[in-house]
Amino acid sequence: MDKVLMKGNEALCAAAIRGGCQFFFGYPITPQNEIPEYMSRELGRAGGTFLQAESEVAAINMVYGAAGAGARVMTSSSSPGIALKQEGISYICGAELPCVIVNISRGGPGLGGIQPSQADYFQATRGGGNGDYYLLVFAPANIQEAADLMIEAFDLADLYRMPVMILGDGMLGQMMEPVVFKERKPRDLPQKDWATTGTAGKRKPNIINSLRLDPAELENLNIRLQEKYAQLKANEVRYETHQTEDAELVFVAYGTSSRIVKNAVAVMRANGLKAGLIRPITLWPFPEQAFEELPDSLRALMSVELSHGQMIDDVKIAARGRWPVGFYGRSGGMIFTQQEIVEAGEKLLREVSHVSGV
Amino acid sequence: MKRVTIVTGHFGSGKSEFAINLALRLVSAEAPVALLDLDVVNPYFRSREQRELLERNAVRVIGNTFGKDVGVDVPAISAEAYGPLQDPSTYAIIDAGGDPVGARVLGSFRHVLPRENCEVLCVVNASRPETQSIQQMRRLISGIEGESGLRITGLVNNTHMLEHTTTRELRRGFELCREISEALELPILYHGVLQSLVEELPGDWPGELVPIAMYLREAWMHGS
Numbered sequence: 001m002d003k004v005l006m007k008g009n010e011a012l013c014a015a016a017i018r019g020g021c022q023f024f025f026g027y028p029i030t031p032q033n034e035i036p037e038y039m040s041r042e043l044g045r046a047g048g049t050f051l052q053a054e055s056e057v058a059a060i061n062m063v064y065g066a067a068g069a070g071a072r073v074m075t076s077s078s079s080p081g082i083a084l085k086q087e088g089i090s091y092i093c094g095a096e097l098p099c100v101i102v103n104i105s106r107g108g109p110g111l112g113g114i115q116p117s118q119a120d121y122f123q124a125t126r127g128g129g130n131g132d133y134y135l136l137v138f139a140p141a142n143i144q145e146a147a148d149l150m151i152e153a154f155d156l157a158d159l160y161r162m163p164v165m166i167l168g169d170g171m172l173g174q175m176m177e178p179v180v181f182k183e184r185k186p187r188d189l190p191q192k193d194w195a196t197t198g199t200a201g202k203r204k205p206n207i208i209n210s211l212r213l214d215p216a217e218l219e220n221l222n223i224r225l226q227e228k229y230a231q232l233k234a235n236e237v238r239y240e241t242h243q244t245e246d247a248e249l250v251f252v253a254y255g256t257s258s259r260i261v262k263n264a265v266a267v268m269r270a271n272g273l274k275a276g277l278i279r280p281i282t283l284w285p286f287p288e289q290a291f292e293e294l295p296d297s298l299r300a301l302m303s304v305e306l307s308h309g310q311m312i313d314d315v316k317i318a319a320r321g322r323w324p325v326g327f328y329g330r331s332g333g334m335i336f337t338q339q340e341i342v343e344a345g346e347k348l349l350r351e352v353s354h355v356s357g358v
Numbered sequence: 359m360k361r362v363t364i365v366t367g368h369f370g371s372g373k374s375e376f377a378i379n380l381a382l383r384l385v386s387a388e389a390p391v392a393l394l395d396l397d398v399v400n401p402y403f404r405s406r407e408q409r410e411l412l413e414r415n416a417v418r419v420i421g422n423t424f425g426k427d428v429g430v431d432v433p434a435i436s437a438e439a440y441g442p443l444q445d446p447s448t449y450a451i452i453d454a455g456g457d458p459v460g461a462r463v464l465g466s467f468r469h470v471l472p473r474e475n476c477e478v479l480c481v482v483n484a485s486r487p488e489t490q491s492i493q494q495m496r497r498l499i500s501g502i503e504g505e506s507g508l509r510i511t512g513l514v515n516n517t518h519m520l521e522h523t524t525t526r527e528l529r530r531g532f533e534l535c536r537e538i539s540e541a542l543e544l545p546i547l548y549h550g551v552l553q554s555l556v557e558e559l560p561g562d563w564p565g566e567l568v569p570i571a572m573y574l575r576e577a578w579m580h581g582s
Contacts, residue, residue, distance in 0.1 A: 003485075003519065004485060004486065004487045005370065005483065005485040005486050005518070005519055005520065006370075006486075006487065007369075007370055010487075014487070030401045031401050031402065114401050115402075116402075141582070142582045144582075170401075170402065171402070174400075174401065174402035174403065175402075175403070175579060176370055176520065177520065177579075178485075178519045178520070178522055259578045259579070259581055259582065260578040262578075262581055263577065263578050263581060335576075338577070338578060
């Protein structure tokens with residue numbers, strides 16, 4: 001297929017259909033409405049089923065059902081709608097079911113607003129529901145990457161039998177960019193011999209369940225989940241580093257923010273200040289490795305987010321006290337300019353120099 | 359130029375950028391200019407986000423009634439919108455919402471539009487997957503006409519890939535517009551062309567070139 005111009009929300013859908021999505025269950029909310037709109041039009045044509053549920057809670061439980069029956073299934077929503085889905089997400093993790101969840105996030109807390117925000121980092125990476133579970137969380141920074149990761153998301157969900165979340169802020173959903181859908185080799189994936197597809201009288205019924213009243217059995221599930229998470233940390237971490245090799249200041253930013261920060265890095269370098277960027281592509285697992293490759297020239301890190309500081313906790317964990325960690329953020333749908341970031345970065349470096357007596 | 363120009367088309371075709379550029383171009387003329395943003399579909403990238411720039415350049419901007427246009431997704435439009443449509447001394451440009459659903463709003467203004475002095479444009483972007491063929495465009499145009507109760511009177515070749523646009527896209531868009539033009543007997547009235555590409559286009563295309571500056575695109579969006 002030729003290069004086409006698409007909105008982020010549309011590209012995610014086109015990629016999902018290419019990734020083999022068979023079912024979509026969702027409920028409308030701005031700024032992700034183009035997703036259910038596109039799926040309602042196109043998924044049926046591709047042989048799948050679109051269903052608008054009566055609520056977000058219903059939608060995520062339909063996802064549970066379809067995933068349990070072995071189908072490739074997704075849902076999407078925006079921040080408060082994803083909050084409503086948390087119980088279902090925890091159940092899906094407890095039942096070890098694969099699915100894809102898209103959050104095109106907006107400002108919060110509560111109903112918040114409809115403009116872009118990155119204040120759902122905790123919700124996505126810390127488990128909004130109960131129990132010891134994680135999601136694999138992808139944070140694309142442009143529409144091509146969003147499309148590529150969406151196709152990957154379905155494969156990885158099946159491979160690990162767990163939900164994969166695509167977290168993009170409203171800007172990524174609404175903005176337009178050229179996209180190319182590349183042909184790719186399908187992965188070798190395990191058979192879904194656990195799915196409830198009918199016994200044909202030849203085997204014992206498969207049971208999809210997240211209730212385990214025997215504590216030893218429940219602990220075993222948790223141990224198995226932890227082993228899975230260890231594999232994810234070993235094999236699925238993704239990140240980009242940009243001009244970190246000789247940097248004095250390294251920003252950490254993802255999604256839309258990372259693009260504004262990249263421009264700020266260019267401005268700072270033009271001013272003679274050596275700045276760089278670590279861009280996590282997986283928010284969970286967080287790319288701690290990226291911090292092990294930082295140069296001796298580094299004097300400070302700065303987390304830059306469209307929130308009042310959530311990812312900064314992971315940056316501090318990864319920094320392990322080796323460097324001071326600063327922060328700059330805006331919220332509520334306000335987006336910082338590159339100039340604001342340049343000034344915040346310069347200020348942090350001045351403060352660091354002062355403390356160390358340089 | 360007609361006194362009222364209505365800009366319709368598929369969402370993402372570039373209606374709002376085209377409307378903003380058209381409005382700014384008109385300012386030097388003798389009559390006052392108003393831009394009516396009737397987009398109640400798109401939550402982001404609306405022409406009224408550029409209110410400050412437009413008003414600084416003497417274009418009156420009318421959007422919804424709440425003053426907090428950018429964050430409000432209530433489908434409401436200020437009654438102020440009737441003013442420029444009924445004032446025979448004002449040029450009015452209407453930026454309609456995308457697709458037939460966005461064009462539906464136009465129906466409520468139909469009775470005040472100056473019949474003989476009103477252009478209804480359909481913006482064509484052949485780089486968008488939903489508007490690449492004559493069949494898709496026929497469906498879109500008949501949908502817009504059905505929902506708005508207005509006849510499309512002209513085409514705008516606004517085929518682009520944002521800042522990645524080359525003359526290749528514009529030529530492809532022109533071919534598509536020519537097909538639509540022949541099939542539906544509609545003139546090609548404008549070409550929306552990035553300022554940097556204006557010199558590279560052949561001089562013999564029917565219609566007027568409108569050089570496009572991308573006002574709704576932030577600097578950071580150019581990188582990846």
